[in-house]
Amino acid sequence: MKSLIYSSHASEDTDLNVLVDILTIAKKKNEKHGITGMLIFDGKIFLHYIEGEPQKVDQLYHNIQHDSRHHSLKILGTRLHEYRLFKDWSMGYMNNSSQILKTYEKITGRMEPDINALDYRQAQLLISNLSKIV
Numbered sequence: 001m002k003s004l005i006y007s008s009h010a011s012e013d014t015d016l017n018v019l020v021d022i023l024t025i026a027k028k029k030n031e032k033h034g035i036t037g038m039l040i041f042d043g044k045i046f047l048h049y050i051e052g053e054p055q056k057v058d059q060l061y062h063n064i065q066h067d068s069r070h071h072s073l074k075i076l077g078t079r080l081h082e083y084r085l086f087k088d089w090s091m092g093y094m095n096n097s098s099q100i101l102k103t104y105e106k107i108t109g110r111m112e113p114d115i116n117a118l119d120y121r122q123a124q125l126l127i128s129n130l131s132k133i134v
């Protein structure tokens, strides 16, 4: 099992309707390909944890990379695991900005959020903490 975490910036015209589209398609496709994970969105920045068979994760990231609904993607890290972290979530989603900020501060000790500066371990901790309060 491989996990990959990336961050990206939403495109200017990525609104609620666009998000619903992304989540609906992603849920269906992820179920089909055995991908699980969690997407965090603070209104501007995405932070996405995906896990599954290595080849499926690489293929999905390749698709996501070419999606015009976001830009400036940065891989924060990848890992190989024996077990899934989000086995029950084909596409978890969380967009509570104040909770994101609060949890970010707790994990990094920093007040100015800079998602791109997180390392893999911090990003994984942030996402798994947030998944518990969805």
Ligand SMILES: Cc1cc2nc3c(=O)[nH]c(=O)nc-3n(C[C@H](O)[C@H](O)[C@H](O)COP(=O)(O)O)c2cc1C
Pocket: 008, 022, 025, 026, 027, 029, 030, 039, 046, 048, 050, 060, 063, 064, 065, 066, 067, 069, 070, 091
């Ligand atoms: C932030 C973001 C996250 C996405 N996450 C997923 C995902 O987890 N699974 C997925 O299948 N598509 C996801 N997509 C959509 C893909 O980029 C792509 O549009 C979708 O897989 C359909 O691809 P297809 O038209 O080649 O079938 C995401 C897009 C964005 C912008």
